[in-house]
Amino acid sequence: MITLQNRCFDEIEIGDYAGIQHTLAMRDIQLFATVAGDFNPTHLEAAFASNAGFSGATAPGMWLGAQVSGILGSQLPGPGTVYAGQSLQFHTAAILGDTLEISITVREKFPEDHIISFDCLCLNQHGQTIMTGVAKVVAPTEKITLVRPDAGLVSVQTHNAFELLLERCDKLPTFSAAIAHPCDESSLKVAIDAAAQGLLQPILVGPKNKILAVAEQYGLNIAGLRIEDVPHSHAAASRAVELVTSGEALILMKGSLHTDELMSAVVKSSLRTERRISHVFIMDVPTYHKTLLVTDAAINIYPDLLDKLDICQNAIDLAHVLGIAKPKVAILSAVETINPKILSTLDAASLCKMSDRGQITGATLDGPLALDNAISFESARIKKIESIVAGDADILLVPDLEAGNILAKQLTFMSNADAAGIVLGARVPIILTSRADNDRTKLASCAIACIITNAHNSPPPC
Structure with missing residues (x-):
């Protein structure tokens, strides 16, 4: 348990000081973005910040203001403090990874209203001034000691594992994939997206009229994609497997047919190995x-x-x-x-x-x-x-x-x-996606199939 104790107006003197040292992490920026709704890519994306002339992602200016608020509310004066005003100037950016010294120093006291003004300062590890300003608060007049309240457990949840998989595929060739019965928006769109990403060269196996109708209904551009016209989903599963067994395709992918229908065609074919x-x-x-x-x-x-x-x-x-x-x-x-x-x-x-x-x-x-x-x-x-x-x-x-x-x-x-x-x-990887999957996970499934295919088709190390 952490105990907080305030300092009343009468206990505080001109020149009194409080501060924190903090190394700026991406989770700080992400939490602030979530709470404040500030999704400026200068703060969240290093590449965007670099194009804007910064050496890395930057802290939002008001994140620094929030740190000042934390010092005032928890240290000096502490519990019972009421904000009256704040004026801040930002001189240069706080960059991701910077170690920041953020401090407040008592500037003036106004006994009639129990108001105290503080000089605010933020320096980075190089001694550069990041921020200056003045904050005014109404200081407490009664002593308060308490256990720090529970503000709720907060975690930053980020997804980057699949982005790394996609990055690995940037250096790989594009592999042909037979897609069995891509006759709904979900399965047709992932084929188009995977082609656009350079992951797959899709072969659409299914009733041609149905595939074209889905593409027209949902505004999907399938120009340039090969279509193998077959009458129904059973035939699509069989033909897709044939394309893979003949070597025309190196990856098999499920479309809008049932998993059992596709796997039944697989187990009846030479794609099956001694492995379960x-x-x-x-x-x-x-x-x-x-x-x-x-x-x-x-x-x-x-x-x-x-x-x-x-x-x-x-x-x-x-x-x-x-x-x-x-x-x-x-x-x-x-x-x-x-x-x-x-x-x-x-x-x-x-x-x-x-x-x-x-x-x-x-x-x-x-x-x-x-x-x-x-x-x-x-x-x-x-x-x-x-x-x-x-x-x-x-x-x-x-x-x-x-x-x-x-x-x-x-x-x-x-x-x-x-x-x-x-x-x-099986002899080739088989991609299963679900309509409930988001676009990121569907592309990740394709990326994994490409990585497996590349490993299977690469010569063994000497």
């Missing part, structure tokens, strides 16, 4: 400290132990392609101890031993782990779980589709996560 086909959600969770992979939440309903072996290895291989050299796999259950009545705990223990024996490679496994101790160091500490995976998992291997689907949707809709999706275990 499985799905991975690649999740950008603002409240977690790194990208999180969740598997399998879309394909295998009740996987057995050998299914989970393949599901696990598919996710590990994806993690490697994404740049995670030795991913940490948390095998989830309802508890973190082995219980013969809970089959998922037995599977978890077996998978860990399979890893020890080299049946699963390229990762560190631990399980069973409950979700809390898989992603929370504190939970693992409290439960005395000693594990390099606990609290730091890269991959969450769920017990079954129901658990995985609920977890992924909870993270998406209650934790504001972005979830890209990819199907693995």
